[in-house]
Amino acid sequence: MNDRMIPIPFHELMGWILQEKEEHQQIFGVKKYYHHTHGEKLDIFGEHLETPFGPAAGPHTQLAQNIIAAYVAGCRFFELKTVQTLDGEDLPVSKPCIKAEDEGYNVEWSTELTVPEAFDEYVKAWYGLKLLSKEYGFGSPEGFIFNMSVGYDYEGITSKKIDTFIEGLKDASHSKIWATCEKYILDNLDAWHHVDESYVHSISSSICTSITLSTLHGCPPEEIERIASYLMKEKHLNTYIKCNPTLLGYDYARSTLDEMGYDYLVFDEHHFQNDLQFEDAIPMIKRLQGIAKNNHVSFGVKLTNTFPVKITQNELPGEEMYMSGRSLYPLSISLADKLTKALGGDINISYSGGAEIFNITDIYNTGIWPITIATTLLKSGGYGRCLQIAEKLGNSLKTDNPVNPDALDQLRTYALTDPHHIKPIKPMPSRKIKDTVPLVNCFMAPCSHGCPIEQAVPAYLHCVEEGRYLDALQIIVDKNPLPFITGTVCNHRCMTKCTRHFYEEPVKIRSAKLLAAEQAMDALLGTITVPEKKSDAKVAVIGGGPAGLAAGYFLGRAGMDVTIFEKQDSLGGIVKHVVPEFRISSESVQHDIDLVKAMGVTIKLNSEQNSIKTLQEAGYPYILIAVGAYEPGILPLEGTTPQNVLEFLADYRKQKGNMHLGESVAVIGGGNTAMDAARAAKRVQGVKDVYLIYRRTKKYMPADEEELYLALEDGITFMELLSPTKWVDGKLTCQKMILGAPDASGRRRPVPTDDMITVEADTVVAAVGEKIDSSWFAQQGITLTDKGYVEADLHSCETSMDHVYVAGDALRGPATIVEAIADATSFALSVLEKEAITETGFEDLSYKGDAERAYAKKGILEMPVSNSDGNRCLECSTICEACVDVCPNRANITVKIPSQHMPQIIHLDNMCNECGNCETFCPYSSAPYQDKFTLFGSEAMLQSSHNAGFFIKDKTVGQCVLRLDGQLMTINLHETYPDIPVEIMEMMQAVCEQYTYYNY
The missing domain is CATH 1.10.1060.10 (Alpha-helical ferredoxin)
Incomplete structure (x- = not known):
């Protein structure tokens, strides 16, 4: 594969759009279009905007197709990707270069094309939008604006290369690419319904009247001022300078990010000390405002640049990456507020920094526009996110909308507590499954x-x-x-x-x-009627908790004779006897028990079973052991022994909270059971303070995040980085910890310090993990693992004893309820198979x-x-296309094949720069740009890649070069090959016959 994009020639770009729109009702994969029909526009730079937003200088404004996709989705302001003298193959860009799973990160900063190639892309995009707006009625041909972006120093910006670029975008009429675009359309007017020769000649060649100056971190203020002055005085351009969030100062940035949950971001004072200082920025801005006024152009600031942070967890290659998205938002808005106050509201602000649907209207209502977006477009939904924003902003334009300092100050305050920008306590869970993405039919939920x-x-x-x-x-x-x-x-x-x-x-x-x-x-x-018995064999289930109940249901439904033996006076296990009523009521548990009973399952309560052999002799050839993990975990404390959490919760439930715990309770542990215990203690009369003590921080607690929030809402005090050592006379002594390097689980290891702390605790509850009674299993002759768990076949749950099975806690250690049901399912299917019962009761519910x-x-x-x-619900099992959505370049596309229910994904090698974004969002443990079936633009590219894919060698006769399962072969699409899956052949045929524009 090649990580360099190959631009689409203009005639093929337009041919692609016309054919895709006509035959598949989409443009570069965008299916929902924004039509600005009411005619209202905003005026800026002597130009007009139908919506005051669009893509920031970045991956979505690098290629013509990116810009076109953004336009049809609703964008109207395009900050073209930055150009600099270092370009093309001379510009080193580490790959992958983008990670936008939550907040965004990148390690690329300017176009990967050469400057002349970038110029051509921007002209092609401009000309294309002029044609599309007219042909399809998306809006006025004068309703969008291109804003060029240049960097990074005076010498480079005044060089011949960049000067040619700037002058070309000011007037492209003398460029070769302009002539190419014009000639194409004049030669192909018959392909267009609403574009005629007079319209073509009316298309303005003045592509950009404005420019955004991007400077590297550490650029001196005099250099910034010199460049901006040059752009206004010599180039006569409306000029905005991009400012860095470092203007806020290190202390503000550090404390703000820490308070909002981004304390894991690593950065030091280096950039804050070397970047433009706020006290220098204000007089510089005022001087530049004067220059703008004297030269009859506009001047403003672009807020903000991305934020540099250290790479500490191999997020991307290199040592430093640039942070954007929701974590940048509070900093960018704060800087906007700070500058506005310092300048008395006399400032033009173009905004970028975590703007998305939930805040973009608030930003606009402060008087800040245009607004550019980047990170939100890199997430699932991709360009499709623009339509919602366009409809929200485009229908509420305000022609007179100066910056409102009061509204901005209120927004700054709210940004610090905005739930859309606060980092959750726990890290974002991985959405990926363990499987590798298949070449075909990869849609799944x-x-x-x-x-x-x-x-x-x-x-x-x-x-x-x-x-x-x-x-x-x-x-x-x-x-x-x-x-x-x-x-x-x-x-x-x-x-x-x-x-x-x-x-x-x-x-x-x-x-x-x-x-x-x-x-x-x-x-x-x-x-439900009691199922007819289909076997004389009887099944004994020891334990009436979730695993036992589920096993009884599945086997009873299939016609087996099942008896559940429960040692307590009611079914339900830990859920019924331990989990507090405020979590789940006895009535709710009983509903599920009634469902199990409806399957004809026999229930024997107060019936503890201590012998497998006895059950076998009583006529039960199949036995499931589904007992819970009730053995308390060991917490070595000097002094008094703490109460076990399961005993505590069982007493709480039995006594309905009428307990004597004293005024202060300490719960040691960080799992869901610990949260239950803490919340239960808080409800006991007389208890004033409940402390939850854990040796790591909340971020690394094993409890589910919602359980943490519920505990916090109940007023539980979390005492983090503490390891209890002694409990004597109502005082719990704890050793302070610090977080060290990650352990095997990925959690940072707690490291002891010499500092100690004492916590008042009348009652201490230990919730440090329970175990199964392994001695009972050993007495039955069942083999155990080295860790004391039952040794069993994980597929069937059968133990070392024939026809004796284990499920739930007894198999896994403390297991979740749904894991217990999964084990019960495996057990039931194993028994039914041995009994040759094919009607299992499970249905094919593919959706x-x-x-x-x-x-x-x-x-x-x-x-x-x-x-x-x-x-x-996004119905991912019907339509996923995550890799299609998140690719800025449209390098992952769909192919519809009549014989197949779902469209198939093909990767286009020519359009990919290996940014890696599709890998982040693919639900499989895969990178679509490496693992999906690939169309190559040349045989040489195919030869240099490892991807399964093909190159169309001769379209007229259907000859292709194919790599499949690591083997290269030349094939004819009109012939049959038994070793090539039909779906693969059909995909290649579809591309050659129906999607010819993919092969440019």
């Missing part, structure tokens, strides 16, 4: 794959959204017989994989499941949603408004 039982999540969300609760519940209980329990206290790994993480926040999958259960359980029970509905949701950000927010 990460939520389903993230679920240990692979629930058909999009299917039941859609039913819930339509109010078809019984349909939804029937889909749920196909694999999950505990909808009330999992709808309330499941750790919802499905939600950690939800694509909505990259939009705003995940769909409330768990809540939707609970809603379906609440609305339809009675109706579901009314449809084929509506593609148009899925496409309509792409790029639209909206917060949930209720627990039933299935309308926000």
Whole structure:
């Protein structure tokens, strides 16, 4: 592969657009267009804007197709990617160069093209937009603005190379590329319906009347002023200078980012000391404002440049990267406020720095515009995010909108607490699954794959959204017989994989499941009759917790004779007897128990089983051990022994909180059970203070993030970086810790210090992890692992004893509820297979949603408004195309093949610069630019790559050179090859016959 992009020639660029629009109703993959029809515009630089926003100088303004895609989606202001004298192959750019999973990072700064190539791309884009606006009625041909960007020093900007570039964009009429564009359209007027010769001759060749000056960190103020003066006096350009957030000072930046949760960002005072200082900036700006006035041009500041931080976790190659996105927003807005106050409101500001749908209207309403965006476009939805912004801004233009200092000050204050910009306590979970992306049919729902039982999540969300609760519940209980329990206290790994993480926040999958259960359980029970027995073999299940209940349900449903033996007086296990009522009620648990009983399962309570052999002799050939992890973890403390968390929670539930704990309670641990204990203690009468003590910080606690927030809302005091050593006379002594290097799990290792602290604690609860009673298993003759867990086949859950199985905590150690259900599923299928029962009760619930509905949701950000927010589900199993969305260059594209249900993804080598952004957002553990089927622009490129893919050697006869499974071969698309999958042949045929424009 080549990491250098090959620009599309103008005639092929226009041919691509015309054919794609006509045959596939899209332009460079953009399916939803913005039409500015009411005619209102903003005036700036003597030009007009239909919407006051567009892509920042960056990956979305580097190639003509990038700019065109942004325009049709609603952008009207284009800050062209920066050019400098160092260009083309002489410019070193580490790859991958972009990481935008949450806040954005990059290690590239100016165009990777040569300056002449960049010039050609900008002229082609300008000419293309003039044609498209007229042909398709997207808006006025005079409704958009190009703003050039140059850097980085006076010598370079005044060089012949850059001067030619500047003068060319001021008037492109004498350039070769202008003549090429004009000739093409005049020679092909018959291909256009609304473009005629007179219109072509009316197209203005004045592409840019404005310029943004970008300077490197450390550029002296006199250099900045000299360049800006030159651009206004000599080049007569409306000039904006890009300012760095370092103007705020190190202390402000450090404290602000720390308070907002970005304390992990590493930077020192170097740039703050060497960059332009605020006390120098104000008089410089005033002098430049005077020069602008005298030369009849505009002057302003562009806020802000990206923020340099150290590379510490191999996020990108190199030592330093540039931070952008939501973490930059509070700094950029703060700088805007600071400059505005210092200049008495007399300042023009162009904005960039974390702008997106949730704040862009607020920014605009302060009087700051135009606004450019970058990081938001690099996320799922891509250019599709522009339409929502365009409709929001384009329909509320304010022709007289000076900077409002009061509104800006209010926005600055709010930015510091804006939930869209506060970093969550826990790191963003990885959405990736372990599988490698397949060459074909890669569409899948990460939520389903993230679920240990692979629930058909999009299917039941859609039913819930339509109010078809019984349909939804029937889909749920196909694999999950505990909808009330999992709808309330499941750790919802499905939600950690939800694509909505990259939009705003995940769909409330768990809540939707609970809603379906609440609305339809009675109706579901009314449809169930006890299944007919299909085997004489009996099954014994030891333990009536989630694993045992699920096993009973699955086998009972399939016609097996199942008995659950439970040593306590009621079923439900830890969920019923330990988890507090304020988390889940006994009534909710009972609903799921009733569902299990409906399958004809026999329940024997107060029936502790201590012998596998006895059960076998009683006629149970199949036995499942599904006991919980009740053995307390060991916390060595000097002095008094703390109370075990499970005993504490069981007492709390049994006594309904009527306990005597004293005034202060310390809970030691950081998992979900510790959170339950702390929240329970807080509800006990007489307790004033509850401390949750953990040897790392909240970020590294194993508890789910929502459990942390619930504990904080309940008033629990988190005491981080403390390791308890002694509890004597109501005083808990703790050793202070610091965080060291990451351990094998990726969490930073706690390192002891010599400092100690004492915490008042009348009661201490230890929540440090429970274990199974391994001695019981050893007594039964069941083999254990070195760690004391049961040795079992992970596929069937069968132990070293034939027909004796283990599930849940007994198999895994402390397991989640849904993991217990997964084990019960494996056990049930194993038994049914041995009994030759083929009608297992599990149905094929593969979900084929509506593609148009899925496409309509792409790029639209909206917060949930209720627990039933299935309308926000992006239906990834129907349409994913994440790699298509997030590629700025449109190097990942779709091919529709009539014989296949879903469009297929093909990677275009010519258009890729290996930025790596598609790898971040692909739900597979893959990089689409390396792992998807690739169309190469030349045989040499194919030969130099490792990608599976093809080169069209002779389109007329269908001859291609193909690499598949590492083997190169020359094939004819009209022939049959038994070793080549049909889908691969069909993709290549489609490109050669229907998508010829991909091959330029």
